[in-house]
Amino acid sequence: MxxxxxxxxxxxxxxxxxxxxxxxxxxxxxxxxxxxxxxxVDLLPQVFxxxxxxxxxxxxxxxxxxxxxxxxxxxxxxxxxxGLGTTVVSLLLRLIFNLFSQTGFIKNPVxxxxxxxxxxxxVIVYVISTFVVWKRLILYQKTKNLIQLWNFFEYALYLALIxxxxxxxxxxxxxxxxxxxxxxxxxxxxxxxxxxxxLNFRQKWKSILFILLSGIYLYHFFLNLTTYSSTGLLxxxxxxxxxxxxxxxxxxxxxxxxxxxxxxxxxTSSVFEQKLKEAxxxxxxxQSVPAGQSEMETYEILIDSSMSAVxxxxxxxxxxxxxxxxxxxxxxxxxxVALLKETSPNENIHRIINLRFTAGLNQQKNFSSLxxxxxxxxxxxxxxxxxxxxxxxxxLQEVSDAFNREMVNIITTFVNQASITLENARLLxxxxxxxxxxxxxxIAKTVxxxxxxxxxxxxxxxxxxxxxxxxxxxxxxYYDMIDHGQGRHGLIIxxxxxxxxxxxxxxxxxxxxxxxxxxxxxxPAEFMIKANDALSRCLEKSxxxxxxxxxxxxxEKLVRYVRAGHCPAIIYQEKNQVILDFQTKGMGLGIVRxxxxxxxxxSNAFHYSPGDIFLLYTDGITxxxxxxxxxxxxxxxxxxxxxxxxxxxxxxxxxIISELYAFxxxxxxxxxxxxxxxxxx
Amino acid sequence: xxxxxxxxxxxxxxxxxxxxxxxxxxxHLDNALESAFKASDKILVNLHKLDYISSAGLGVFIAHxxxxxxxxxxxxxxxxxxxxRQVFAILxxxxxxxxxxxxxxxxxxxxxx
Numbered sequence: 001m002x003x004x005x006x007x008x009x010x011x012x013x014x015x016x017x018x019x020x021x022x023x024x025x026x027x028x029x030x031x032x033x034x035x036x037x038x039x040x041v042d043l044l045p046q047v048f049x050x051x052x053x054x055x056x057x058x059x060x061x062x063x064x065x066x067x068x069x070x071x072x073x074x075x076x077x078x079x080x081x082x083g084l085g086t087t088v089v090s091l092l093l094r095l096i097f098n099l100f101s102q103t104g105f106i107k108n109p110v111x112x113x114x115x116x117x118x119x120x121x122x123v124i125v126y127v128i129s130t131f132v133v134w135k136r137l138i139l140y141q142k143t144k145n146l147i148q149l150w151n152f153f154e155y156a157l158y159l160a161l162i163x164x165x166x167x168x169x170x171x172x173x174x175x176x177x178x179x180x181x182x183x184x185x186x187x188x189x190x191x192x193x194x195x196x197x198x199l200n201f202r203q204k205w206k207s208i209l210f211i212l213l214s215g216i217y218l219y220h221f222f223l224n225l226t227t228y229s230s231t232g233l234l235x236x237x238x239x240x241x242x243x244x245x246x247x248x249x250x251x252x253x254x255x256x257x258x259x260x261x262x263x264x265x266x267x268t269s270s271v272f273e274q275k276l277k278e279a280x281x282x283x284x285x286x287q288s289v290p291a292g293q294s295e296m297e298t299y300e301i302l303i304d305s306s307m308s309a310v311x312x313x314x315x316x317x318x319x320x321x322x323x324x325x326x327x328x329x330x331x332x333x334x335x336x337v338a339l340l341k342e343t344s345p346n347e348n349i350h351r352i353i354n355l356r357f358t359a360g361l362n363q364q365k366n367f368s369s370l371x372x373x374x375x376x377x378x379x380x381x382x383x384x385x386x387x388x389x390x391x392x393x394x395x396l397q398e399v400s401d402a403f404n405r406e407m408v409n410i411i412t413t414f415v416n417q418a419s420i421t422l423e424n425a426r427l428l429x430x431x432x433x434x435x436x437x438x439x440x441x442x443i444a445k446t447v448x449x450x451x452x453x454x455x456x457x458x459x460x461x462x463x464x465x466x467x468x469x470x471x472x473x474x475x476x477x478y479y480d481m482i483d484h485g486q487g488r489h490g491l492i493i494x495x496x497x498x499x500x501x502x503x504x505x506x507x508x509x510x511x512x513x514x515x516x517x518x519x520x521x522x523x524p525a526e527f528m529i530k531a532n533d534a535l536s537r538c539l540e541k542s543x544x545x546x547x548x549x550x551x552x553x554x555x556e557k558l559v560r561y562v563r564a565g566h567c568p569a570i571i572y573q574e575k576n577q578v579i580l581d582f583q584t585k586g587m588g589l590g591i592v593r594x595x596x597x598x599x600x601x602x603s604n605a606f607h608y609s610p611g612d613i614f615l616l617y618t619d620g621i622t623x624x625x626x627x628x629x630x631x632x633x634x635x636x637x638x639x640x641x642x643x644x645x646x647x648x649x650x651x652x653x654x655x656i657i658s659e660l661y662a663f664x665x666x667x668x669x670x671x672x673x674x675x676x677x678x679x680x681x
Numbered sequence: 682x683x684x685x686x687x688x689x690x691x692x693x694x695x696x697x698x699x700x701x702x703x704x705x706x707x708x709h710l711d712n713a714l715e716s717a718f719k720a721s722d723k724i725l726v727n728l729h730k731l732d733y734i735s736s737a738g739l740g741v742f743i744a745h746x747x748x749x750x751x752x753x754x755x756x757x758x759x760x761x762x763x764x765x766r767q768v769f770a771i772l773x774x775x776x777x778x779x780x781x782x783x784x785x786x787x788x789x790x791x792x793x794x
């Protein structure tokens with residue numbers, strides 16, 4: 001059975017029992033009048049009245065839902081409306097009754113009792129509905145003990161219904177004992193008024209009004225009941241029911257205590273509201289970031305919550321930013337802020353509001369009085385992230401000595417929460433940035449690796465090997481070789497400035513340029529001029545590429561080359577067992593982006609003999625630093641090479657690399673490095 | 682990390698660069714040069730205390746070359762350590778930038794003509 005059907009059935013049952021109650025009672029009067037008595041008829045009106053009371057009770061128990069902080073006023077409003085409705089109807093009844101009072105009609109017991117039945121219906125509806133509302137309010141935030149107590153009270157009331165069958169009259173001993181017993185319970189239960197604390201100031205006034213009105217209805221009903229009672233014509237007086245008496249008293253007692261408690265709670269309600277607002281603000285502060293708001297919004301929430309928490313007249317927040325500090329103000333202009341920053345009352349406040357607070361400093365003297373100006377009290381707090389001040393919060397009051405320890409504690413809590421929120425936001429940003437950067441690096445590394453030749457072809461004239469190692473931060477080292485035929489080879493080594501994807505793409509461009517320009521017969525100088533021309537058009541302003549281009553002629557045993565800003569090549573001469581150092585001029589590619597570049601291109605050449613070694617490298621090797629911050633340098637590189645000159649390129653490389661790592665003594669390489677070793681046969 | 686300070690004397694701005702200029706700190710050098718060009722057309726760059734400069738740092742000087750030429754800004758660098766000077770030299774920047782050993786030489790060069 002659904003709740004709706006239950007409510008309907010109970011409603012019909014209630015109406016039916018009332019009709020039966022009225023009918024049987026009137027029938028009883030009729031029998032009495034004709035001096036006919038049947039004992040079982042005596043009890044019938046009482047049975048139907050009890051049924052009516054119970055159905056009304058269950059009807060309202062189903063109808064009136066559990067009390068929650070949002071519907072207190074709704075519940076009280078319902079009591080008020082039910083009371084109003086029943087009172088208006090009862091007044092109408094009274095009017096009709098009075099109209100007929102002139103006639104003898106009024107003396108007729110049947111008429112009086114019939115009106116009384118209608119009246120009883122109204123009283124029961126009002127009293128029972130109010131009883132259920134009171135129950136809901138009492139059981140708001142219930143405890144186990146409270147539920148037990150209430151259940152006991154309610155069962156006692158059911159017992160009272162049975163007790164009433166015994167027909168004890170009002171003021172009789174048994175009646176009074178039962179009534180006092182139930183009233184004591186009412187008083188004890190009536191002190192459960194937790195709901196009042198959750199009302200705001202306005203709601204409290206409203207509830208006082210509603211409860212007072214419900215008291216007036218109650219009084220009105222009680223008055224009418226006694227009037228009817230005094231006619232002496234009633235066959236079944238409601239006031240002779242302990243149940244009715246107890247419930248009336250209970251409603252009255254709870255209403256009285258509720259009004260008094262609400263009244264006494266009025267002055268403190270603003271404090272409660274204030275605390276509640278602080279809690280809500282606090283939550284806002286901690287949630288401002290997940291909601292996708294920016295740092296500035298966190299500061300906005302902070303300044304507004306802080307101001308309302310300490311009743312500040314004006315406030316500002318200054319946020320340190322690399323592109324100039326940002327100022328958020330409330331009721332104060334920038335000029336006044338600047339003035340106050342100049343004339344701080346003490347050193348501590350001065351440091352805080354000028355964003356020079358350092359962790360560990362005394363946070364005690366952060367509120368003070370001001371001797372002149374509109375504002376007479378100042379309170380400043382630094383907003384710290386990782387012990388570094390990122391902003392200052394300053395609160396101002398127009399009266400002196402306006403701030404106290406208590407306020408300092410609240411604002412400190414707010415500021416700490418804001419700091420955590422801001423720090424979390426920054427960490428999140430960093431993490432995302434880091435992730436993106438790592439992703440970029442991964443792409444860049446893949447690109448870079450795929451751009452380098454898998455293997456350089458050896459031939460009868462020379463053995464060659466190249467080795468490139470990418471560090472964490474991708475640079476853009478590049479080397480490549482092309483066989484021009486007829487014993488000629490084009491060889492390049494280069495280093496693209498910058499890091500990450502842009503370096504990798506610039507390197508890809510360099511590869512394209514090398515493969516299109518390095519054709520048989522091209523002069524190294526011409527190659528560089530054309531390469532510079534091409535790169536000038538595609539490199540971003542601050543990027544450049546260093547490169548060396550070699551044209552190796554194995555028939556003439558001649559190497560012609562141009563150095564464009566790249567580390568000078570090292571040549572080992574087998575004949576004299578010395579290292580030759582060619583300190584030649586040459587400018588990087590993409591630095592001078594017009595025809596003037598030609599002026600800076602210098603062609604060079606040297607002859608080689610079998611056994612000579614040609615070592616090309618990038619600055620990742622020479623600029624590698626050890627824990628003492630010393631660079632490996634070209635002198636160490638040359639010394640290392642001299643040790644291994646009798647070996648094949650592969651072994652020479654291994655030797656040099658092990659020398660390098662020994663020098664680094666465990667320190668990580670920051671740049672990638674490349675070496676190309678060529679040994680002539 | 683890099684520490685950059687500047688002061689102006691007789692319409693000549695001197696920028697002092699201390700520490701290391703690498704990819705991450707080159708932005709500070711860029712900002713310093715940018716604001717120097719706005720403030721003065723005669724600039725001295727004191728590199729006595731510059732320990733290291735990466736390709737990104739050199740890129741900053743290169744990026745401003747064209748602008749300096751267009752605006753007629755005269756800039757001279759002095760006081761480089763041998764190591765730093767080597768970096769400038771290898772890239773060929775000695776031919777493009779005015780680089781001297783002492784402040785006096787630099788001053789004389791930017792004041793002439």
